[in-house]
Amino acid sequence: MTGLYLDWNATAPLRPQARAAMLAAMDHVGNPSSIHAFGRRARRFVEDAREQVAALVGVNPADITFTGSGTEANNQALALAAAHGRRILVGATEHASVLEAAPGAVQVPVDGDGLVDRAALVRLLAVDPKPALVSIQAVNSETGVVQPMVELANLVHDQGGWLHSDAVQAAGRLPVDMGDWGADLLTLSAHKIGGPQGVGALVAHPGIPLAPLLKGGGQERRMRAGTENVAGIAGFGAAAAAALAGLDDYAGLAQLRDRLETAVRERHPPVLIPGAAAPRVANTSCIVLPGVPANGQLMAFDLARVAVSAGSACSSGKVKSSHVLMAMGLGEELAGCAIRVSLGWDSTGADIDRFLESWSRIAARVPR
Template sequence: MIDSVYLDHNATTPMRPQAIAAMAEVMHAVGNASSVHTFGRAMRARVDRARATVATLVGAKAADIVFTGGGTEANNTVLQGAGRRRVVISAIEHDSVRLATDGAVVVPVTADGVIDLDALSHLLAASSEPGLVSVMLANNETGVIQPVADVVRIARTAGALVHCDAVQAAGKIAIDMTALGVDYLTLSAHKLGGPQGVGAVVLRPGVPFTAGQRGGGQERGRRAGTENTAGIAGFGAAATVAAEALSSSAALAVLRDKMEHDLAQVAPDAQIFGGGTSRLPNTSCVAMPGVAATTQLMALDLAGVAVSAGSACSSGKVKPSHVLAAMGATESEAASALRISLGWTTTADHVGRFVGAWSDLYRRLSPASRPATAAA
């Protein structure tokens, strides 16, 4: 694995050393953050510090942070606990939003993968019942950034609350919850260099919120259960580093753009989904025409390069992408698409390794490359 290249940071990014150190410190200590003695108060202080740093990352207040067991729990908790029966979601939401409630109204997206704001306005106007609108800040498969502030403006005219899944965006672009205007924001630690199994709901003060877990007074009664203090400490440390490292996003965008340029030189017929609109600086979704994503994944893995096909939240299964289908991709186009996601450990050599391996595979297997090979 020493020579392997990891380009699947949207699935999970390597833990920051600072997060590991913070977790190790907690693991070497003892105490329950709900206890009133010295040991408990020390643990409570660690949780409170992490709460403050996570809040700072998204322009919120510490009191508005509710720690959860991950992004999926955070999304489920909001959609089920906001007190709105009518839920409206975009067609490209993560499964933890799409499957959180029954009967959600789905808003289409454009060919670039951006929510159709006119359609959203019409759907909200079609019912007098105030609803909850859930739109992600950036898509996990394509990296396409959504016009969340515009979504909020439209939702407010219909009396709707707004939830924003910022799991994939946090740590990659600057986030200001107040500027976005959303009522609920959700996060996950392992997407920004923290541990897996820790997330957060960020609440606008005063919004309705029913706890998804009951049985204890933790998290101000908003999420029962003994806090994962080590994980929360790691989350806080990773949030601090992520905030400081936001300026390095431009360098990732340069690497990503060069990668896409180099792929286009080799394969002019390669399709980049969402390439014509604003995206996360680290994310590229590329289709190799005529070659199944599963074939590409296996071949690249054998070449020591790790990427993915769509979301990595399906128990290791590769399934048709609802995101690309919503963008108008054909079944064959969607079935040949890979997600390449860069991160804080990515180097130019890593990207070059991927381009070389992908190009070799294209020349060997893509139907479009065969005439040129035969002529040579």
């Protein structure tokens, strides 16, 4: 029996377009900072990819700074607060790469559906005359909840703030236009959209005085020192182009997700689906099975060769109660019984059936 991969929010398979672009780049030698023909050829791979990534989020290529990961881009964005004397506000359900990059930040609460409490955000912005840098994840990686980015940007800008959005789980899954959203800074990651691991981007509005985390070279307009990962960036660009072309197909995954959720609720009514009442991205479902800790569920799924997760994959393989679900009002016990199922562009109805077969065996052990 072959394995079933339902952990696309952790990482997506490498798209064939990305693989081809990477192999083409690796067939050429040259440092993209060199002025000879070999270097210019390497530079062309980088700049073509910059155009492709820019098109994915509706910006100019000059707004893109390539980084080593989405985590690095988040860290660089948040570092701007200290560089420009701004305080930091972050959503309570942010990814660890935001929460741990700004441990002293004020957390903005969310409601029971996982949406940012707008009234609380306004109060927190107004309580101090010092302008803020606010970081709000566009799409939550555990629940798939989509934040109202335009409204949040207006609230932040009304108080003179900058809005950064970790859009790692949004790009390629729903239309992203940084200008329409009103975001000042945006984080992207290649491997979430079928590009290679180890490549990301920080997108900055031209009016934002971006500052480098890494110094020691003139690469990326002096915004990120170090020779560019040419092959990885080429793969990122090709994946971005493919993701943009496939947006309509990705939206169709909602039918599979809804069939999955309807089935688990019918088979075991105590099941909870956090965030189900809020707008969500099409591919993500968070399922709480009361009484069955997530680590036990993951072991059972793994034995059945079904790959799901217990939330973010950025915690060194540790399974613990989800801070996202606790921020949404679930207690620690329930938050520790949640798994995440995330679908991708080649997920099928047969995949849902196979997941449900394994899940039903796990749920059957729970006393009713």
